[in-house]
Amino acid sequence: MKEGLPGAFSVGDELRVRTQVGDGDTVLKLESCAGEAAGETRTMEKARSSQQQPQHRINVPSNARERISRVDPYGFERPNDFDYESYEELMSEYLAILTKRTIKWSKFLKGRSHIEKSLKVKRYVRKGIPNEHRALVWMAASGAQEQMERNSHYYSSLLQAQHDPKLEDAIRTDLHRTFPDNVQFRKTAEPCLQKPLYNVLLAYGHHNKAVGYCQGMNFIAGYLLIITKDEEKSFWLMEALLSRILPDYYTPAMLGLKTDQEVLGELVRVKVPAVWQAMVENNVMWTLVVSRWFICLFIDILPVETVLRIWDCLFYEGSKIIFRVALTLIRHNQALISQARNLPDICDCFKQITRGQFVEDCHPFMQNIFKEPGSLPMATITKLRAVCRARIIAEES
Amino acid sequence: SADFLFKFLVIGNAGTGKSCLLHQFIENNFKDDSNHTIGVEFGSKIINVVNKFVKLQIWDTAGQERFRSVTRSYYRGAAGALLVYDITSRETYNALTNWLTDARMLASQNIVIILCGNKKDLDADREVTFLEASRFAQENELMFLETSALTGENVEEAFVQCARKILNKIESGELDPERMGSGIQYGDAALRQLRSPRRAQAESVQECSC
Numbered sequence: 356m357k358e359g360l361p362g363a364f365s366v367g368d369e370l371r372v373r374t375q376v377g378d379g380d381t382v383l384k385l386e387s388c389a390g391e392a393a394g395e396t397r398t399m400e401k402a403r404s405s406q407q408q409p410q411h412r413i414n415v416p417s418n419a420r421e422r423i424s425r426v427d428p429y430g431f432e433r434p435n436d437f438d439y440e441s442y443e444e445l446m447s448e449y450l451a452i453l454t455k456r457t458i459k460w461s462k463f464l465k466g467r468s469h470i471e472k473s474l475k476v477k478r479y480v481r482k483g484i485p486n487e488h489r490a491l492v493w494m495a496a497s498g499a500q501e502q503m504e505r506n507s508h509y510y511s512s513l514l515q516a517q518h519d520p521k522l523e524d525a526i527r528t529d530l531h532r533t534f535p536d537n538v539q540f541r542k543t544a545e546p547c548l549q550k551p552l553y554n555v556l557l558a559y560g561h562h563n564k565a566v567g568y569c570q571g572m573n574f575i576a577g578y579l580l581i582i583t584k585d586e587e588k589s590f591w592l593m594e595a596l597l598s599r600i601l602p603d604y605y606t607p608a609m610l611g612l613k614t615d616q617e618v619l620g621e622l623v624r625v626k627v628p629a630v631w632q633a634m635v636e637n638n639v640m641w642t643l644v645v646s647r648w649f650i651c652l653f654i655d656i657l658p659v660e661t662v663l664r665i666w667d668c669l670f671y672e673g674s675k676i677i678f679r680v681a682l683t684l685i686r687h688n689q690a691l692i693s694q695a696r697n698l699p700d701i702c703d704c705f706k707q708i709t710r711g712q713f714v715e716d717c718h719p720f721m722q723n724i725f726k727e728p729g730s731l732p733m734a735t736i737t738k739l740r741a742v743c744r745a746r747i748i749a750e751e752s
Numbered sequence: 753s754a755d756f757l758f759k760f761l762v763i764g765n766a767g768t769g770k771s772c773l774l775h776q777f778i779e780n781n782f783k784d785d786s787n788h789t790i791g792v793e794f795g796s797k798i799i800n801v802v803n804k805f806v807k808l809q810i811w812d813t814a815g816q817e818r819f820r821s822v823t824r825s826y827y828r829g830a831a832g833a834l835l836v837y838d839i840t841s842r843e844t845y846n847a848l849t850n851w852l853t854d855a856r857m858l859a860s861q862n863i864v865i866i867l868c869g870n871k872k873d874l875d876a877d878r879e880v881t882f883l884e885a886s887r888f889a890q891e892n893e894l895m896f897l898e899t900s901a902l903t904g905e906n907v908e909e910a911f912v913q914c915a916r917k918i919l920n921k922i923e924s925g926e927l928d929p930e931r932m933g934s935g936i937q938y939g940d941a942a943l944r945q946l947r948s949p950r951r952a953q954a955e956s957v958q959e960c961s962c
Contacts, residue, residue, distance in 0.1 A: 524843075525766070525816070528766055528767040529766070529767075529788055532767075532786070532787055532788040533787065533788075534787065535784075535785040535786065535787070536785065569816070569818060570766070570788060570790060570814060570816045570819065571790055574787070606818075607817070607818040607821075608818075608821065609818055609819075609821055609822055612822070613821075613822065640825055642791070642822055642825060643791070643792060643826065646790065646791040646792075646822060647790045647791050650790050650791070651790060655787055699794060699796065699809065702794055
C-alpha cells in the first residue's frame with residue numbers, strides 16, 4: 356500500500372464498512388481495480404466514522420493528502436497539483452451515491468442473465484453503473500456479449516494468424532506512450548497491461564483491416580482493459596464501439612471525425628451562438644479544439660471517473676452522448692469562451708473548460724448533460740451528419 | 753513584447769520526438785512520460801535573435817499518417833517548420849519527401865524549413881548517416897541539424913536558426929511580413945495574424961497579444 360494508507364483500520368472497521376454497504380460491496384469493489392484504492396476509500400470511510408468515534412482519531416492522518424492514495428482506483432497517478440482536500444469532500448458524497456446505486460444494481464441484476472433495454476435500465480445507466488458491474492453492463496448493452504458468445508474462438512484465432520509487420524510497428528510505437536502515468540501500464544508492473552493492450556490492438560487491426568490501427572484506439576483499448584481486466588472482452592467492446600456505436604472516426608480518411616466536428620459546430624451555432632461567433636471571429640476551426648474529444652472519447656481530457664460515467668451512457672445510448680457532453684462543456688462556459696480575443700486564447704479556454712470542479716463532480720455533471728444542451732433528437736444529428744458529410748466530401752474533391 | 757510573431761510547425765512521422773523537442777525547447781527538460789499527441793498541441797516562447805524579440809507560436813502535430821488529413825488544415829500561414837525524423841529509423845527518414853511536399857504546398861511557399869535528425873544520443877542504433885541527411889537537406893534547400901530532445905543538444909539552435917533565417921529574409925526583402933499568409937506578424941499586430949485575411953485587412957491598428 357502506498358503512503359496515506361496507514362493501516363489504521365481494524366477488522367471491525369472493515370466489517371462495519373461492508374455491512375454499511377449492504378449486499379453491494381461498493382466500497383470494496385470500487386477499489387479492487389488497482390488495489391491501492393481499497394485503502395483509500397476505507398480510509399475515507401474511516402475518516403468519516405472517526406468523527407463519531409473520537410478514540411480512533413489518533414491513528415488517522417491529519418490531512419487529506421496523507422489519507423488519500425497518490426494513485427487513483429484505476430492505477431493513474433494523481434498529478435502534482437491534485438487537490439486532495441476537495442477530492443475527499445467530493446468523494447465522501449459520491450461514495451454515498453455509489454453505495455445506493457450498487458444496492459439498486461445488485462438487486463436488479465440478481466438472477467438475471469440478460470439485460471433488456473428499457474426506460475428503467477436507461478435511467479439506471481444515466482445514474483451510473485457501479486464499477487463492479489460496469490464490464491457486464493457494457494458488454495450486454497453494446498451487444499458485445501452476444502458477439503463474443505457467437506464467435507467463441509475468433510479472438511484467439513486473430514492473435515494466432517500471421518501479422519502485418521507495419522501494423523505491429525505502428526502499435527508498438529505507441530505502447531510506451533499509452534498512459535505512462537498509470538502504474539498498470541509500466542513495464543515493471545506485475546502484471547503489465549502493455550502486452551494485453553498490444554494484443555487487443557493487433558487483433559482489432561486484423562479484424563477490421565479498413566481501420567487497422569489509429570492513434571486514440573490505444574487509449575480506448577487501455578480503458579477497456581482497466582475496466583474489464585480481460586483482453587477478449589476488451590476486443591469485443593472495441594468492436595462494438597467502432598463498428599456500431601461510433602461513426603467512422605478511425606478510418607484513414609477520418610470522414611466520421613471531420614463530420615462530427617462540423618456537426619458540433621452547427622449545434623453550437625444554434626444552441627450557443629456567442630461561442631460560435633467567437634470561433635468565427637477568431638478564425639478557429641473546430642477540429643483544432645475538439646478533435647481529441649471525439650477521437651479519445653474524452654480520455655485524458657476529462658477526469659477518469661467522469662469519462663467512465665460518460666461511457667456508461669455511450670454504450671447504452673450511442674454516439675449522441677458525445678455531443679451532449681461537448682455542448683454542456685461549451686454552453687456552461689460560454690461567457691469565458693466568448694471573451695477570448697485570439698486563437699491561442701480560445702485554445703486555452705477549451706483546455707480550461709475540461710478541468711475543475713464542474714467536471715470533477717461527475718454525478719451532477721452527468722445530470723447536467725441531459726439538461727444543459729436542451730433537447731437533442733437523434734433525427735437532428737442524423738440530418739446534420741448527412742449535410743456536413745456531403746459538404747466535406749464536396750470540399751475535398 | 754515581441755517585435756515579430758512567427759507561426760512554426762513541428763512535423764514528421766509518429767514517434768520521432770516532435771513533442772519532446774518542443775517540450776525541451778520550452779521547458780528545458782526532457783519529458784518522456786507523456787501520452788502521444790492527438791491532433792495538434794500549442795506551445796509558444798519568446799526568443800532573442802539578432803537583437804530582435806521574436807515570439808514563436810509553435811504548432812505540434814500528430815505524426816500518424818491518417819491524422820495528416822486533419823492536421824493539414826493547420827499548415828496555412830506557417831513561416832517556419834521543424835521537419836523531424838529519427839536517426840535510428842530509416843522509415844521516418846524515407847517519409848521526409850512526403851512531409852516536405854505537404855509543407856511547401858499547404859503552408860506559405862516561402863516557408864523556412866529546418867530538418868532535424870532527432871535522437872542524436874542513440875548513435876549506436878543509427879540507421880541514417882549525417883552525410884546522407886545533409887545531402888538530402890542541401891538538395892531540398894533545407895537547413896539541417898542533428899538534435900537530441902533527451903540531452904537538449906541543438907534543440908534551441910534548431911528553433912533559433914530557423915527564426916534567424918526568416919529574419920534575414922525579411923531584412924533582405926525576400927519575405928514581406930505584410931503579405932497575408934506569410935506566417936509573420938509585427939509584434940504590435942500580432943492579433944492580425946490570428947484572424948482571417950479579410951478581417952485583418954479591415955482592421956488597421958490592433959493591440960499586441962504577446
